[in-house]
Amino acid sequence: MDLSFLDQTEIILDAWAKHVSDNPAALALTDERHPRGLSRRQVDELSGRVYAWLKAKKIGREDFVFLCLPRGAVPLIAVLGV
Numbered sequence: 001m002d003l004s005f006l007d008q009t010e011i012i013l014d015a016w017a018k019h020v021s022d023n024p025a026a027l028a029l030t031d032e033r034h035p036r037g038l039s040r041r042q043v044d045e046l047s048g049r050v051y052a053w054l055k056a057k058k059i060g061r062e063d064f065v066f067l068c069l070p071r072g073a074v075p076l077i078a079v080l081g082v
Contacts, residue, residue: 031072050081
């Protein structure tokens with residue numbers, strides 16, 4: 001399986017980091033659980049917690065992470081964290 005495209009994921013994360021730093025209070029996501037929405041800063045902090053949890057479990061770049069989550073903001077936050 002060719003996973004060379006994974007080298008380009010840094011571009012996505014860099015763009016997200018720029019958006020967060022440019023306007024951290026801007027609305028990023030809404031769903032049924034978060035009808036008022038989550039700011040870019042909140043999404044970034046939550047996805048950072050996902051990342052930290054994975055890192056603490058020694059789950060790294062070459063590992064597969066499967067997500068089974070209900071629809072809404074949470075899966076998107078998890079994807080950013082992964």
